[in-house]
Amino acid sequence: MQTPWLNFTVKEMSCRCGCGRCCVDNDFMEKLISLRLELNFPFRINSGYRCSMYDRKVSNKPIRGDGPHTQGRAVDIGVYWGRAYAIVTAAAKHGLTGIGVNQKGALHSRYIHLDDIERPSPIHGPTIWTY
Numbered sequence: 828m829q830t831p832w833l834n835f836t837v838k839e840m841s842c843r844c845g846c847g848r849c850c851v852d853n854d855f856m857e858k859l860i861s862l863r864l865e866l867n868f869p870f871r872i873n874s875g876y877r878c879s880m881y882d883r884k885v886s887n888k889p890i891r892g893d894g895p896h897t898q899g900r901a902v903d904i905g906v907y908w909g910r911a912y913a914i915v916t917a918a919a920k921h922g923l924t925g926i927g928v929n930q931k932g933a934l935h936s937r938y939i940h941l942d943d944i945e946r947p948s949p950i951h952g953p954t955i956w957t958y
Contacts, residue, residue: 832856834863840875840902844884851876851899855943859902862921862941866913871905873938895925901942903927907934914939919953929958 832840835856841849863870877885877896886894895901906914911930918926918941927940946954 833860834869835860835872839872842876842878842881843874844878844881846878846881848878849876855900858922858943859941862914862917862923865917865921866910868910868913870902872902873905874903875899875901895942895944898944900944901925901940903938903940905935905938907937911937911939914941915955924953926953926955927958928955931958 831853832851837849840851840856841847859870874885874896876899877894879893879897882894882897886896904914907930911928915926915928918939923941923943924946925940925942925944929940930937
């Protein structure tokens with residue numbers, strides 16, 4: 828199946844539970860594509876869209892099922908070291924407002940979460956957190 832998203836496939840952006848759903852927001856994908864083009868290296872997508880059942884299963888929050896992944900507005904990118912830093916420092920200028928950083932443990936388990944969910948904040952800029 829041809830994807831409308833440069834450098835990203837429907838398969839990698841689809842829910843990993845086996846349901847096969849891929850309800851990704853096109854505005855979010857434009858931001859992600861723009862970031863990918865600027866940085867000029869591949870993004871290994873660990874998690875894109877998630878159905879609400881799968882989100883409840885894998886989320887680190889006590890009650891989930893309605894997070895940015897379920898809205899098709901988030902990805903977790905498997906990345907570490909300099910490339911992780913490059914993503915974190917460039918993400919905000921592409922309209923990505925949520926940046927979660929997991930850079931502990933084995934290299935294959937490290938990732939950067941990106942989303943474009945609006946959050947109330949007294950300070951303009953992205954919300955950044957660590958796992």
